[in-house]
Amino acid sequence: MNDRRHDLEDLLILMAVLRDERDGCPWDLKQDWDSIVPHTLEEAYEVADAIERRAFDELPGELGDLLFQVVYYSQFAAEEGRFDFHDVVHALTAKMLRRHPHVFPDGTLASRRGGATAAEVETHQVHSRWESFKAEERAERASTSVLDDVPRALPxxxxxxxxxxxxxxxxxxxxxxxxxxxxxxxxxxxxxxxxxxxxxxxxxxxxxxxxxxxxxxxxxxxxDPEQRLRATNAKFERRFRHVESALTEEGRLGEADLDEMERHWQQAKRIETNR
The missing domain is CATH 1.10.287.1080 (MazG-like)
Known part of the structure; x- marks a missing residue:
């Protein structure tokens, strides 16, 4: 048995083999840019869900699933001669270096901000500079509106x-x-x-x-409204499950009127408040 820990290069090799016309997986070979997008959105939500539930034992797997989406798109691009995963890493690192001159003053990983305090870094000036960089990047993409790069696929x-x-x-x-x-x-x-x-x-x-x-x-x-609504959804679910459980114990599930359900709902609220 090989106990060697897999690394990123192993993952890139695995992706290439899955997409190999001779040795690959039939399902993976059928996928394209558009077919993977729903999976990407789902995996992002599963990461958020694991974090909100503090299910940190599940998080490595969920983050891996999300990373796999990036690897998937990079493989499509490599097959079409557009770019590869290493170009993605380079573009991201270069962008973050460019947007953080208060941390990397020379624009290199080796440079440092020279002892500035965290309070000095967390200033309005830093935030303004970040927005300025993003505006410049939008201008380079010939964007004409501050709204241009807000993704349409967001919830x-x-x-x-x-x-x-x-x-x-x-x-x-x-x-x-x-x-x-x-x-x-x-x-x-x-x-x-x-x-x-x-x-x-x-x-x-x-x-x-x-x-x-x-x-x-x-x-x-x-x-964040998305997080607030998810929290409220979870709260509603907890309380309604309490209503269902209480009515089941009374033999009234499916027969109770609104007043009965409201009574148990208020009981669920009190239980949560007193915890």
Whole structure:
């Protein structure tokens, strides 16, 4: 038995063999750029889920699955003569060196910031410089809008937060959270007006505007709306499972009315509060 630990080169060789026309895997040979994208998104969410659950024993495997997606795309590119995995590593390292002159002043891995304190590094000036570098990179790609490189494949909540954050950087924003709350009330009122007029399609559209305004409130409060909603989903699931369990014990599952379910729901809230 070979106890040697596998390294990155082993992974690159494995990927190349999986895609080999003679010796490869039939499933892997059928894949292309587009077919892998859904798997990439799924693997990213599984990493986030493992971190949120603090399932650190699962994390190496989940991170490996996510890394494999990068290796997959690099293999496609190598087969087409576009670039390879080493080009990806080089581009990433060069970009990070360029964006961190406060850490690598000469733009090389060997250079250091010369004893500056963490407080000095964590300044508005550093953040502004980072944004300046990103703006320059967008200009090099002939981008015409600050919104150009916000990925369309992001989950809607995350993309809404990123779009509004980009717009805020050029001054398109409320002065504080109170302004966003007023906007939420305005959007909710428009939903109510559409429902009162029996305009169901308009009401659905207004719900989208309401959600976008709520995302802006999360951004203003410096919290990620996707993470907040995932946490709320988990909380809802815990409490509803308690309701189901309690009703099962009473022999009332499937028969209980809303008042009975609400009673157990409030009990679940109290249990969580008292922990």
């Amino acid at each position: 809607a909540l995350s993309r809404a937060a990123k779009l509004s954050k980009r717009a805020a950087r050029v001054g398109f924003d409320w002065p504080d959270a109170r302004g966003v709350i007023a906007k939420i009330r305005e959007e909710l009122e428009e939903v109510e007006q559409a429902l009162a007029a029996d305009e169901s399609e308009l009401a659905r559209e207004e719900v989208g505007d309401l959600l976008f305004a709520v995302v802006n409130l999360a951004r203003t409060l410096k919290t």
